[in-house]
Amino acid sequence: MVDLINRQARKLPTWVVYLIGFLPMPFLFWQGINGALGVDPVKALEHEYGELALQLLIFGLAITPARRHLGLNLLKFRRAIGLLSFFYVLSHLLVWAVLDVQTLGAVWADIVKRPYITIGMAGFALLLPLAVTSNNRSVRALGVGWRKLHKLTYPAVLLGGIHYVWLVKGWQLEPLIYLAAILFLFAIRLPKRRKARVAA
Numbered sequence: 735m736v737d738l739i740n741r742q743a744r745k746l747p748t749w750v751v752y753l754i755g756f757l758p759m760p761f762l763f764w765q766g767i768n769g770a771l772g773v774d775p776v777k778a779l780e781h782e783y784g785e786l787a788l789q790l791l792i793f794g795l796a797i798t799p800a801r802r803h804l805g806l807n808l809l810k811f812r813r814a815i816g817l818l819s820f821f822y823v824l825s826h827l828l829v830w831a832v833l834d835v836q837t838l839g840a841v842w843a844d845i846v847k848r849p850y851i852t853i854g855m856a857g858f859a860l861l862l863p864l865a866v867t868s869n870n871r872s873v874r875a876l877g878v879g880w881r882k883l884h885k886l887t888y889p890a891v892l893l894g895g896i897h898y899v900w901l902v903k904g905w906q907l908e909p910l911i912y913l914a915a916i917l918f919l920f921a922i923r924l925p926k927r928r929k930a931r932v933a934a
Contacts, residue, residue, distance in 0.1 A: 740807050751811050755818040758786060759825060780829040787822035788898060788912055790815055791891045795919045803922065813868050816887070820865040823858055823894075850900035857893035860886045891916055 762782050765771050771778035794815040800806040831841045844851050864884055866872070873880050895913040902909050 736805050740805075743808055743810065748811060748814050751814045752818065755790070755814065756821075759783070759822070776829065776833045780826060780834060783822050783826035783829060784898070787819050787826055788891075788894050790819035790822060791887075791894055792912065792915055792919070794819060795887065795891050795916065799919060799922050817865060817868055820861050823861060827854075827858055850897055853893050853900065854897040857890045857897060860890035860893070864890070888920070892920075 762771070762779055766775035766779040769775065771782075794812055797808050797812050797815070801809060835841050835844060845855050846852070864886055867876065867880065867883060876883065895909075895916045899909040899913050
């Protein structure tokens, strides 16, 4: 089964992943305009974009462990998944800032006063240089530094998970599942790092 998936993945153009990944964005916006997202479409749209962003971030984080432990090779799509996740984070942020809060002063006040928003903005700030350098020219220009820079993915994903847990009222299961998935994906990377240190 894994070999079949790998063969099909090699044949699949990356642009198809971008196309499929972007489709929910205008569709959800259209639903919001037409009243299909409930009584508070702005909040619903904000939530949907944010959740999709976190799902994509976790998926991107899972690509390397899936290859290492399952033999599932989706590395060719990792950049696409990363950029898609960034644009959903950006859309989540814009819906919150432009459609929900609406004024720059109120946006800044929320960032300063509400810890879950502070954490969310910190995560976005970490993703920004990753999105800007997700191109072949930056890979060549930065060399080894490119890999080091893109390790910011790890704290960015963790901050996204904490942001989701913190913003909901009470201890809801879904955000905790996302955070647990992130911590699990971090944990399964630890044995290899320890072995590498011993070998060194």
